[in-house]
Amino acid sequence: MASLSTRCTATWTRPRHRRRSRYMSNECRNDDEATGLTSRLVGIESTDPGAFEGHIEDFVHTLLEERRKRAGSLAESVRIEELEALPGRRCLRALIPAEGTSDASAGPADLTLLCHMDTVRVGAGWSEDTPAFSPVLRDGELYGRGSCDMKGGLACALLAFSDALDEIGRRGSLPGRSLAIVCTVDEEDEMRGSEAAIRAGWLGATGWVLDTEPTDGRARGSHKGRTWYVIDMHGVTAHASTPWRGADAIAALAEAVCRIRGSVAALPSHPELGRSTVTFGQIKGGYSPYVVPDECHVTIDMRLVPPTGSSDAEKIVRDACSAAEAAVPGAHADVRCTGDRPPIELDPASPLLAALARASEEAWGETPATDVFTGYTDSAVVAGTCGNPTCLSYGPGSLEVAHKPNEHVPVADLARVRAVLSRLAANTLWG
Structure with a gap:
């Protein structure tokens, strides 16, 4: 659970007659x-x-x-x-x-x-x-x-x-x-x-x-809503001295991450709940500095506010992955939604x-x-x-x-x- 926001308060009219409780003293x-x-x-x-x-x-x-x-x-x-x-x-x-x-x-x-x-x-x-x-x-x-x-x-x-x-x-x-x-x-x-x-x-x-x-x-x-994704980015391994012979999965995933951040930042805010946010909680990829990585994985936590919904989140993630695939030829993304709370x-x-x-x-x-x-x-x-x-x-x-x-x-x-x-x-x- 995340920390609390204190944007909205409301007051109530007190009842004209108040019952006495043993707890009020x-x-x-x-x-x-x-x-x-x-x-x-x-x-x-x-x-x-x-x-x-x-x-x-x-x-x-x-x-x-x-x-x-x-x-x-x-x-x-x-x-x-x-x-x-x-x-x-x-x-x-x-x-x-x-x-x-x-x-x-x-x-x-x-x-x-x-x-x-x-x-x-x-x-x-x-x-x-x-x-x-x-x-x-x-x-x-x-x-x-x-x-x-x-x-x-x-x-x-x-x-x-x-x-x-x-x-x-x-x-x-x-x-x-x-x-x-x-x-x-x-x-x-x-x-x-x-x-x-x-x-x-x-x-x-x-x-x-x-x-x-x-x-x-x-x-x-x-x-706020809570929507989770995992992106598995697949590339092609090659020697780091000839990276054009491979497809860098980490570079492709970095493209996707940056685009997702930008898209979420541009979403409309809510008068009570504030702005939608995104966190990339875990990332893992590659195994050696001299090898073009052929795998990279990231977990994504989106906290969404109305009017943004699950379908909007899905589009943001998939559009970002499509752009990443275009930026790094040979890379391919698999996207999984692992949790969705409205x-x-x-x-x-x-x-x-x-x-x-x-x-x-x-x-x-x-x-x-x-x-x-x-x-x-x-x-x-x-x-x-x-x-x-x-x-x-x-x-x-x-x-x-x-x-x-x-x-x-x-x-x-x-x-x-x-x-x-x-x-x-x-x-x-x-x-």
Whole structure:
């Protein structure tokens, strides 16, 4: 996920009457339960690649099995399901059905809290007093790999779901609408967990979807598209002293790279998302300075903004390769699209956005501004794949420290997000 942009903000009109929340007093701006659960989750390595999500999925499953007992006589109505998205890697869904639902597992919930369980690898640069998997609480920040992205968000979602179970136990009845928490695998790689959840019917074109990625206290729903290509440029080998007898694959690919950069730079910008960008993340070619290279390969990451789409990207790449072939006779390019995620634009009239604003005002006394998310998230996969217009990101922490050494999340953010998600769930389920 890329760093965040702050081009667009919006404000909301405060409700005339504000319900008092136990979280609004200053003494409750720390949530020991949220901090403690985040610490436990950080202590379970789930690096991708690395340990992956098996142990943390077991922990979350066990926790949800225990927590659903809070629903009292209705505990058995709460479904907990697993889905093998990849060999040995399971997604998880817990579902509180709406009262009178005939098939509790049918279709997406009215509100889904969407969280991924994997983290990036640890990497170098961590301080000696900040171990990656032994959480440290210091100066109001909880440190550890995944604390920000996104085990803090996962903890808040699990506790909001638990709070809804408590309410069922108190009321002795199921709510009028359904609530789910979906925990995915592979978000830090190819997002195949959310894709599997879509195929299983857990996520789709209907229902509100809120992922708990770190958002700096903002509601983020617009995303640049993400389109990936690989170009395999083929040439003809020859001695470097007689290069005209061959076809230089590296030179040809350099021609294509320069043309792609120029074409992307000339694309129109978007008022919220800014400009489209292109990055050439990997390049490999040749094997000796005295041999004309007959192979060169490059990977391309395009982040596209409307009105530019996938077909425009395809044309840019193929036109550049055609020009490169003409510039270096004998060279030939093979082009592969290895990933395509469409850009997402936030609907300012989204009912989920309005519901989140109301919940934040009631639970925390403030309304989140809206902003863009220049990276791609699981909720964006749902929006782009299914055409669901009610998908948002809202969670504790900042992407400025995600994926970095000494990753951390403010404990005050954990308290705020847990409170807001609990209020959002209560308002959605019981009106």
